[in-house]
């Protein structure tokens with residue numbers, strides 16, 4: 195039986211640095227920018243360190259969706275409570291409902307790139323790079339022969 199999974203290797207930067215890089219939409223591993231071709235289009239691997247962003251686990255990007263939902267709902271909750279407290283005792287329910295509804299509809303689209311980079315940072319923090327991922331970083335020509343030279 196041949197397996198590509200090997201023991202994890204701790205080479206990730208400290209988690210605060212990875213999260214900071216992610217919040218700037220940079221590679222959490224090396225800090226390189228320009229990871230998105232368009233707002234919703236992440237490049238396959240880092241242009242600087244060659245880290246493959248999809249780590250090959252089934253449903254990997256579901257974590258980014260979870261990050262996006264958590265951030266959106268946290269903003270919804272804070273905004274709703276803030277409006278309610280600020281406008282009490284006679285809150286305009288329709289206006290509050292429309293406001294928080296628009297935020298709930300728009301926020302996942304606005305936050306989309308950060309949800310991916312933050313998820314990548316969390317993923318690297320919780321599950322350090324494995325040997326086969328490190329080999330791609332240090333010797334990308336093994337997996338991408340066209341890049342050599």
Ligand SMILES: [Zn+2]
Nearest residue numbers: 221224240243
């Ligand atoms: Zn990188």
